[in-house]
Amino acid sequence: MGFQPFGYRFEIKSNLPPKAAKAAIRSKKAGIFDPKDGARGWIAGPFICLWFSAFDRYGPMLFGLISADSFGTRVHGRAGSDLNGVLMFTLITAGVVVMMITDGAISATQPLAFVLVFLIGAPLIYWFAHKDRKDADPLVHFLRKALAQPDARSRSTAATRKLRKGLRLVLNGDYLEGPVTDEGTEAALMRVGNRGFLIIESAPQNYLQTALHDGGYVLEVRKGGPSQHYKAERYGRAAGSAALADDAFTFEEICETMSAYIAGADMPRFVKWRPLETQA
Incomplete structure (x- = not known):
């Protein structure tokens, strides 16, 4: 399994062609501002991004690619508890460090701040992101269900x-x-x-x-x-x-x-x- 602070990998295959697959997802997802929890998001070209809540910007999120394959459509990417927040923290922290080193602005007191951020703060953030990565499971379940096509036998049994x-x-x-x-x-x-x-x-x-x-x-x-x-x-x-x-x-x-x-x-x-x- 390994350490997965940036979410876990998923892959879904469907016999729908890519255009029909995108239409199926769009028709079944919730509106972006729907106050109730549920998969919502956008599809732009081959990219798809889904999240779970209209109010929690740093909640569960899924990001992936939609592509054609010999079976029909393949959707693959990563899903995690807070992909948005973890990625922003990583980029901002790396950018601040690079700027300070480049400008020579590191003072004698700043190494302590680096220790607090990198040795305490960062491990905690990454650990909780890894621990809670399965909070994004409902998004993956939604995507798999949206791309599934029940056969005639299952529809008859349900009826x-x-x-x-x-x-x-x-x-x-x-x-x-x-x-x-x-x-x-x-x-x-x-x-x-x-x-x-x-x-x-x-x-x-x-x-x-x-x-x-x-x-x-x-x-x-x-x-x-x-x-x-x-x-x-x-x-x-x-x-x-x-x-x-x-x-x-x-x-x-x-x-x-x-x-x-x-x-x-x-x-x-x-x-x-x-x-x-x-x-x-």
Whole structure:
């Protein structure tokens, strides 16, 4: 994995031609000034830049290139928790040092300032950028979903699947309009950022909820009173995500679990429930 303060590399391939791929992304992304969290941004020629919030200039960001290949379209680049802030810090710091050395303006007291910046400040900034790089995962999930083309079988299955009635989606405290479906739930989950949450509710004391935390998703279910509140733990290992904690799940696993809850089906085999301790 290595140290990745400038985000992690991603690559997405689609059988859409580049022009159609760009149109699909534009049609599904949020408006730049949309007050609710979610992927937004711009496409200029082969370049794409997405970010998550209308208010946080230094939040999760994705930057990449869109190009044609033999398959259709390839999108690749980097995604991280604060690409904008880390890059600006690096460029400004390097520029200040070069200017001071070139002008001979370094005094006897300034080496201490350099030590504080380079040996304390910079490592902290880069470490937190590396640690929180997975905060940009919702942007990558959005891009992958926008460029995917479900086959006829999956569309037919979704149309005939029986779903529980009386469910409501709550995204970051706001109730969403319309019926609760797999597609709508997945779209809402892509708008859950750090400190956000998504709830599927059948009653005030009956719900399934998830939140993004440390690069994975935590999951809880409530089936009545406080004594029936459970937290999900993993049974087995996460495919392709061995570094996840026992109580953290991937985006795909959360989608599968929520799909089962919506349909009133058995939970996936990788989920086991542990009662949450309640305070007297």
